[in-house]
Amino acid sequence: MVQADLGCPVSHQQVRHFANQIAIRNGFPEGVGKRWLQSFMDRNKEVKTLPGKSMDSDRYNGASTELIKAFFMLLSMPAVRIVKQKNRYNVDEVGMMEGIGLNGLFLGCKDKKSVLIRQPGSRSWITILECISATGKVLRPLVIFKGKTVQQQHFPEKLDFLEDWEFTCSEKGWTNNHMALIWLKTVFIPSTKPENPKEPRLLILDGHGSHMTEDFLFECYNNNIFVLFLPAHASHVLQPLDVAVFGPLKRAYRKFLSDLASVADSSHIGKITFLYTYDKARKEAITKLNALAGWKATGLWPVNLAKVLMNPMVTQPPKTPAPVVTAISPAKGKNSRLLMTPRSSVQLRRALQAVPGVVSEDPAVRLLFRKIGSQLDSHNFETERQRREITIMQLEKEEYLPKKRKKVIYNGNAEFAKVPAILKAREQMRKVLQPQRTSYRIKKLKLEDLCTQFHLNIH
Template structure:
């Protein structure tokens, strides 16, 4: 979802489906044209490349249509415990936080020893809408995983997956490895007929036919986040990665007090494990899902985010409407309009489990208020 496939991807997908059924006949030269004739709801459109500063971004024009995916029947049926968000974060080994220190009053500046090397390590983390998390996939930079990367006691990392890539980031192969060894086996629903949801960035390694077909086989729906929207729509970005890096750097700082030599090295994973225990809490994880509006589902959450781009007249008009709703009204008409808008955003969100034009909200004293047309216009979601 959110990622239009190319002709080549559709052909490869169809070829794999045939192969699974034992048919290895190659698709004909004009198979794609025949596919489009059989499916008139789809058509081919030329994709125009645009500068990254101009394409998409966290704007109302991007977020509104993307959220429409969440009202598809097959997505609405997915239970919160089967909804997941995965993302990749990197840390520089031995990098600790800046902070205040006590020094001689005559000193103008002070420098602090930075422990460890400048080795880059990345981690794939995955959290659920109910506040649980999966073991990480650790990706070291190099041709292979070296023994010096590990502490003597490996009991804390028994369920972690460890690998290495040339640049220390996810490759096509490691993305599939994570699916096969971590996500698919550890999130299997008790009822095999139930679907899963995996919210993720549209990185190239997530867009390969092998990755997407593996998800298709296991009923895993993939809503790809629009480019440049992670800071608004990614639960891990909003409430987990920042404290995770904070606690990691803090742990490295503790080690630097205990030794004059480079203290991290084999303790790098231990520092990260300690940081995970403090950052990956149920409240932090649920807070990220709620802040993005991904669970409970609420398009109002990202649309009211201070990080939202106002890159069009419509976006600016909507933002002004939301802002003016909380100003003192100058007339009775303004008062009624502001009151309706505020009721629509009571407690920070609207539970969008049915079309807004039929939805009612409970007022502060148990009164039922129909969402005003002004609120519906702000959300850009009318159920049509």
Template sequence: MTKPYTEDDIAAALFAIAGGMSMRKACSEYGIPRTTLHNRINGHLSHKKGAQNLQKIAPVQERALANWILVQEALGTSPTHRQIRELGESILNLEGGDLSLGKRWIHSFLERNPEIKTKRQYKIDNACINGATTEIISKFFEKLDLPAIKYIKPENRWNMDEAGIMEGQGLNGMVLGSSKRRFIQKKQPGSRTWTSFIECISATGRALLPLVIFKGKTLQQQWFPIKLDNYEGWEFTATDNGWTTDSTGLEWLKEVFIPQSAPTRPKEARLLVLDGHGSHETTQFMLECFKNNMHLLFLPPHTSHVLQPLDLSIFSPLKKEYRYHLNTLDSLTDSTPIGKRNFLACYQKARLKALTLRNITSGWKASGLWPQNRAKPLLSRLLLENSNQEVVYQNPVSDDDPELQWNIHSSFIAWKTPQKGSDIRKYADIMEKVDETDIPTRRLLFRKIQKGFDAKDYELVQSKKRIKQLEQKLEEIIPKKRRMVKTSPNSRFAGIEAIYQAQIEAGDREIEIKDSDSIYETDNTGDCIEVE
């Protein structure tokens, strides 16, 4: 069998021929077919270079993209696969061609640019791993078989939990950077303030509106955007550390969960699955549940990663989407610190993507809590006994792109002024088909002109992106007046009506006459209540 040859072998043979070696001897010594070597001497391109015209993104643009990735890595903002794909599709928009890239475009891009490779950046928390055992989970499921629990309808089965996000904590995961470095340092947006939220989902796929808990003594109107339509029904509060307290947990139960999860028949029982946080175990919390025919089912310690629906299917995509939107926003705002307004905007978009019917029901199914199936958590790879089992991964298979077919009739050619690199490439192909004379100088000229067009297109994409950055930065640095949000004497939480009023008092919003009777009734006492 003939030994395969490489591009390095061809280059060495051409160098030897240039030094005086005969073609026959070079073909024999380097194992290269005579026709291949002859074609290369006459200016034919390699198979790899010859296929460059079939790429959706021109080589000069890919080269610029690869250089940009290396620069972003040096700045601590390594891009993800998703961000690179979006930038590539922005370049395609300028070309006026197919607006989408293939499923395996990233894979091919990395092959064409070996100095770039994919690396994983993540944190590992092993604090919970020893709590999930077969014995503990089996005992927990015995509680679900109790008569008082067993017959509760799925629409009355709920799971609540609190999670937190660092306001400026960007995206973990796969990023692109130099193949010569093993690890990547990821630059995070400026703000490091902690904000938490309470989410609650039912076994039938319903999600209650959230409670957002900021870190601070009191709520401030400047934390909120002027447009609050997307936060209708949300509740907001502030605590010293940005986490729930005993009083916050009780208020959430009374003002959010009990009214929003009310069953169609008032006498029907409800089940609330939650962790053993201290705020859930107070006498007042349990008394309120008792008064409303609600049963509390506490998860065993350190088992939420296999038993809690929110952890299994909601919080991970929720935080992933949040960080994606945050990273996108950070790239637009440059050095502007990420604040609470941006947190709300990113979190609201993330909720729309993560809290879907499919995700919610998948979490309940994966936990085995509904439909009830203890085999689900017991067979989980996250269970301690199963953690060392071998896992076989299969690479996804994608269809090849269809071949480009040309049907050119020289008599109908309409020559127009080229506007982009793809026009130059098209006219070069037409010239080769119309005029069979092989002129290397003409081919080189076309390649040079096309390269110049492609480079200008890439610069235009970057310029548009920079304009968008500056516009966003200008909006963010406009100073806002500070004003505390006043809450009702009967509640620790603030809804958008109270935020509206605070914005009016700060001069950030004008009174809307049509809503003044119902929303903007002023308080003549002149006092306010601070939430400690």
């Protein structure tokens, strides 16, 4: 149970393996029986089988009480405390896939082992930058496509619902230094300008590299914006967008996309369908109610340290383990069985049986040997536990050894694409295509006329 509280619960297989190793050390080379695990759980009613929920180890370790308390100390600074509720904002990016993965059970011919499924759409990655205030205000989104430039064919004919959206592209479909700075200048600063220019603003965000550039911080300084970075890998407990907004957003997006796939299985899901679907999911999930819930659950507004410390995902400081007591080896006797040093309580009982009856029947001696045997078993258990920890540490060391890195080259864009620019590009494309189509029709008519004349001349 302590292991589970530390974020590393043991599976059924691991428990059996652990028990087998202890049994072998205790003199049972065949290990434990098939029903040992069930018997173990029957004997220990406080233990039960639970479903696991995966979480990155860095995120788990990042949400520690010490880091969270240090973060709230920054929130309690006088300059930050005077920032009004309406001037507090949280920004983060969320990643979406254009298509969806389909698996499960399907109907098909009984002679086949499986059936192929046509997946509706690609698996291209799209990043959206969202921002909410502590009063529930939602800023316009920035959509980042993967590619070099924004293409007009990625958008539907009717662009009314995208009127205030921003669009851009990057090589990997992620945000970069230039995009973060342009977003700050063109979206955040104009959209959040307080009525009184002297009122400070607070922008809470993760410590992504694109947010920590000198240009980004200098622009915030010039506009009286305090920037507060969340502790590394702690956004799942401290970021309002992560806690109460992005979860419902992704569920709604998958739901609408699945509904579309169930109606038209063979339809292609590309960027046009993505925009329609994400817009519907955004209207359902990024609401004032969810935004306020996120700020409250994280304890960021109203500021409440106790609220976030009660989150079960916050890790408590580790307790100092009790010192390991070394077992005392019994004295050797004349019997051949006693020439071998007992390594478990089982071997100790067998050695005791070889001792003359008067000694072995003495209650005080038997009590002493039971205590010694218990210490031997504890020692074996601790030895096996330490062996496993050493193995895990060796594997972790190998994982964290420096490896060659390849720099990611981002594609810088001068400005974000908006609906007017998309319409202009579309109109230019039509003007280019129109002469080509007219020329093609003239050539086709001339060819048809020649064919007609040739046909008449023959007859």
